[in-house]
Amino acid sequence: MTYFVLALVVFAAVFLFSLVKIVPQGRELTVERFGKYTKTLKPGISILVPFVERIGRRMNMMEQVLDVPQQEVITKDNAMVKVDAIVFIQVMDAPSAAYRVENLPYAITQLCSTNLRTVVGSMDLDEVLFQRDNINSRLLTVIDAATEPWGVKVNRIEIKDLTPPVDITNAMARQMKAERERRAVITEAEGEKQAAIARAEGAKQAAILQAEGRKEAAFRDAEAREREAEAEAKATAMVSEAIARGDVNAINYFVAQRYVDAFAELARNPTAKTVIVPAEMSGLVGTIAGIGELVGLAREQQGPTRAAPPPPPRAARGGSVPPTT
Template sequence: MLAGFDIVIPVLAVLVLLVLFTGIKTVAQGYNYTVERFGRYTRTLTPGLNLIIPFVDRIGAKMNMMEQVLDVPTQEIITRDNAIVAVDGVAFYQVLNAPQAAYQVAGLQNAILNLTMTNIRTVMGSMDLDELLSNRDTINERLLRVVDEAAHPWGIKVTRVEIKDINPPANLVESMARQMMAERDKRAQILAAEGLKQSQILEAEGRREAAFRDAEARERAAEAEARATQVVSEAISKGDLQALNYFVAQKYTEALARIGSATNSKVVLMPMEASSLIGTLGGIGEITKEVFGNGGSASAARQAGGRPPVVRPTDT
């Protein structure tokens, strides 16, 4: 009896240790384990040390709760304008509810992959090629909204859906390059034409402004000339012959300057002495006196055989 009892005790100790070992479960950080009792889900084990009933409960699914990435393979898509492009992408998702992800869908990653590929064809197939190439942010946003809404019953959250590459056929790329070059040449010609137009407008405005200012200057000169003539006339009418001498001398000097500066004048022979000029002015002054009523003395001088007095320069 003692010998048999000695054998039973170690056996019982081993069974107890085996039961304890079977009932103790350690869950790693970032994972959740589902517990099934006779094949039916009962609860979820969180990270750390957990106890289950041995031989009654068992671990069902070990779910990764961290954000995961899923590569979307390359597929050909026909756009709305019948262009065939090769597209691939990447999707990011995270399990939020372990029981739903484990029991609501079979093959979670495969389901997300097929859902993403189908919606890529749907969204990008409804757009033109130019829209695909220039509106990636819009495509990503639409894909994320649609895929996340469809995957919500599975207890997961689709955080991002990104299109990596959009590859049109080689001949289409060449045609697009030629179109882009033609468009840029067109814009360059338009800009050149606009610049020429603006330049001509500015030049015309400059000529108009110059003509206006030139006419204004001639008007001012004519007014000044008329005013000078009026002043001289008033001075002569008052018997002041010095104004007439100054006026005629000024015109005489201006005439000589124009004659001397003419391009076709080579040699000018004229009396240039100042005394001759002043004497001439004096003679003109005597004539003017006679015309404006002061001609009595001049007539007496002519009757006496004398010459009209000549104004000569005063020595200084």
């Protein structure tokens, strides 16, 4: 009796297990009735017909990553490169992925390998090395179209590693070194160019400032000469007025000024080794005395009367000072 009850419990457990199915999230189960596909169980709890229906395939509906093995590929210019990749897939239709292809991961991996050889083999080595995005997009287009009947969506394909031959790697290293040296030379030349421009600009500004300084100095000199000329014109006008009034001292002042200027110019001459002093120095002394009297007269006219300055001493030689009227 005990064994019978135990057997009944085991049978009931097996019956319930075959009757009720719980599908986890991210999975789908296909149901077969006498070996023929009938429906797909979504995530959740489902009940099957006992002894008639059974679970066929358990499909993973999450995105999966497949590794494409490394392989050697000959490029268009006969260079041997080693290429491997990874592919991201997602099952969109569980019945198609379960019943239209056997061993889905292996089939997709082989499909990627063959198309990778085709795409890389149609390109030159430089294109393979520097156009990985182009390779990825071409592979994605071809493989996604090929796996669509299987109910699989190929989301991405990425070239994981691409290894050129050793001699090509060495040539690329030398090329990179030469390119770096060329850029360094260009940068150095640009620096020298900028320095030369800066020096030229500095010289230009210095020349402009010097020219402006010379211009200002010339303007100041011209202004000084103008004022000197105005003063001389005023002095000449005053002497002319004195001469018009019949003042002999004014004539003596004018002649003495020219005499002194001429004698000073003769003394400053760098080519003259000997200066001859005129014998008629008394005439010069007399002229100076006349100048003194003229100055005194001017002071009397401009202010209160002051004592006239004493007459200068007579010259040692050359006679006496001519009398003034």
